[in-house]
Amino acid sequence: MSPRGGARATVHDVAAHAGVSRGTVSRVLNGAGYVSAEARARIEAAIAEVGYVRNNAARNLVMRKTWAIGFVVHEPHQLFLEDPNIGAILLGTNAVVAEADHQLVVLVVDSDDDAARVSSYLRGGFVDGAVLVSARSHDKVADAVEQIKLPAAFIGHPEGRPSIPYVGIDNRSAARHLTSRLLGTGRRRIGMLASALDRDSGADRLAGFTDALGSRFDERLVVSAPLYSYRAGVDTMTELLRREPDIDGVFAASDAVAAGAIEALRTAGRKVPDDVGIVGFDDSAWALRCNPPLTTVHQPAADMGRAAATLVLDQLAGRTPSSVTLPTDVVWRESA
Amino acid sequence: MSPRGGARATVHDVAAHAGVSRGTVSRVLNGAGYVSAEARARIEAAIAEVGYVRNNAARNLVMRKTWAIGFVVHEPHQLFLEDPNIGAILLGTNAVVAEADHQLVVLVVDSDDDAARVSSYLRGGFVDGAVLVSARSHDKVADAVEQIKLPAAFIGHPEGRPSIPYVGIDNRSAARHLTSRLLGTGRRRIGMLASALDRDSGADRLAGFTDALGSRFDERLVVSAPLYSYRAGVDTMTELLRREPDIDGVFAASDAVAAGAIEALRTAGRKVPDDVGIVGFDDSAWALRCNPPLTTVHQPAADMGRAAATLVLDQLAGRTPSSVTLPTDVVWRESA
């Protein structure tokens, strides 16, 4: 006796088909023992026959749990397409979440409307927790997460959200370290191509650069752009050359920016690293694709994803999570 | 009177708080008129006061609709990270889905376990429809979609799934066209770096190449690799040079492959395009990043995403969808 036309079979149908009660069917469905071999066999046959598939809306309603974790990506179009770390973070998160038998659900925020829709999705009980990537401090999605106390973790370190743990890297000390090594190669006039100063990563990298230069810091040698992009690298490097033609060292806020800068330097007839030494940040696919290969800071992207997932899972298990800062390494190659 | 500790407020709580019935609350929640101004005001105040947020599990259960659309990405790690089209497809799909007030939910399949989990997610009634990217013909996810008759659309054109509409491009004629133009530049010995021959895109590009060459086709000049990757380009080009040192034209199955091939050619001391003319496919970010810039086929990735989303939405609206093939353009640049 299949269910009425087109509708999906329910536990009720299976029970009727097998000549048992719904309770018994539910028990075999959830592997909760106490079912006779005979009943189990009949029920399993019935399940196959009526093509039963569980209705999760009903299940979630009663269990108050969805076994799904959100992964919210909050980037402007272009950056989302270009950012090499985001994919690795995603895969790392997915690995841990899957291991815990949950389903990762990626939500992309690409406009203000999206932010509103994703917020209400999160509030709507579709997920048990969420990993937030590159959220700004003031952010509709973060507001929602905080308000409904959804177990969550940031990748990065937005200020003003003490209630949500994060996993980050120490951008400032990494930038300081990298700049110092660049100084150590004997460069005299070192500039910075800064990016995304509205975000902790961008601001901290600039701070680290400033730290390393100390009294030698000259604000005229810092040119900034809103995004970590190849295009930004071309533009800011061009501007930096205009301001200071005898520049001989450059710290680019990301590998993509560095790649663009190298292009601009080539156009201007400068040789890398002979005339100008340049370093990047991220150790992304760009780094090896550049000519010459880029000296840069390696970001443990997949590990960050894994750590963030663990932070969320911990909260689901009732444990109190604490933010983590992962170590980075300078990778010295030919560009400086 | 707020709900018991920690639990979320329900319609019931709101109703009690406002001194009306649940029915009335539901009516203002869903904007379904027929509510006195006074009642509405009291209810709205109550909603704010108790911090009510809708429970979608319950709502979905009764409405049999989730307002969510799945976007299933089924690629090996590396390809997922490198593929430039996938982001644009995603954004295109998201735009249309959001416009229709649905939420796009991205599901990444990265292992056999993932495939099983995503399948059961799809069957579980978490989404009303799905867009499937780069699914193979034999695929657990596609099986599930077909079995439960989930409204869906493929990007690409997997064989053997006549019940699911797709949006694709005519890889074969595009490849034929591109190869012909390469021939037209006077190249004599033209080889192909094929990839992903287990997929329609890869196989069709090879077929188009073969078409264009006609009797001049020499199977020794075709070297293939499993993935559309930079690495594959380096390796297959190296092999092609070994087989045929006096090669003077190359059709690479994708821009990434072409970029790798250019690297291999440079290593071997050949000049592009003077010694060897090379063309790619996709018009991805690689194309302009290569030196020289790549002649290639432009894929309307965002449009493909939009079309696929429309296909799914059409089915949700009860319309019968039909597959679409989008036009491509050859973009002639300096590499050939």
Place this chain on the structure above:
DNA sequence: TTGTACGCGTTATCAG
């Protein structure tokens, strides 16, 4: 070992 009955939070259908 099995069946019964209740509750999860909404929306929808009716009388009033």
Place this chain on the structure above:
DNA sequence: CTGATAACGCGTACAA
């Protein structure tokens, strides 16, 4: 215009 009340499909004490 409003308020009961019945689904929606499932898990689970509790009784048998």
